[in-house]
Amino acid sequence: xxxxxxxxxxxxxxxxxxxxxxxxxxxxxxxxxxxxxxxxxxxxxxxxxxxxxxxxxxxxxxxxxxxxxxxxxxxxxxxxxxxxxxxxxxxxxxxxxxxxxxxxxxxxxxxxxx
Numbered sequence: 001x002x003x004x005x006x007x008x009x010x011x012x013x014x015x016x017x018x019x020x021x022x023x024x025x026x027x028x029x030x031x032x033x034x035x036x037x038x039x040x041x042x043x044x045x046x047x048x049x050x051x052x053x054x055x056x057x058x059x060x061x062x063x064x065x066x067x068x069x070x071x072x073x074x075x076x077x078x079x080x081x082x083x084x085x086x087x088x089x090x091x092x093x094x095x096x097x098x099x100x101x102x103x104x105x106x107x108x109x110x111x112x113x114x
Contacts, residue, residue: 012111022078022079030073035047036078039094046061066083067082
């Protein structure tokens with residue numbers, strides 16, 4: 001049973017930074033893609049960024065300037081560094097693992113507000 005556990009969310013002021021982490025556990029194929037998606041209130045879920053085991057990265061529209069995805073393959077962990085956060089970044093952020101199946105974390109709230 002694969003599990004994804006996110007951490008690092010919370011409340012931050014506009015212009016601030018947060019670093020999200022997602023640890024995968026269970027039987028995981030070594031070749032996989034891990035990523036982050038988000039769902040803002042009243043909006044559809046959208047891709048933030050994805051990264052494969054070789055380090056190839058793909059960012060969603062408008063995400064590349066302020067967000068950086070990285071991973072530690074030895075720890076089966078993916079990170080999302082978020083800088084210069086804006087109120088419109090407020091959303092539930094979901095970790096995603098694409099391997100033999102697609103797995104989702106439970107989501108973690110990020111709120112950007114003064």
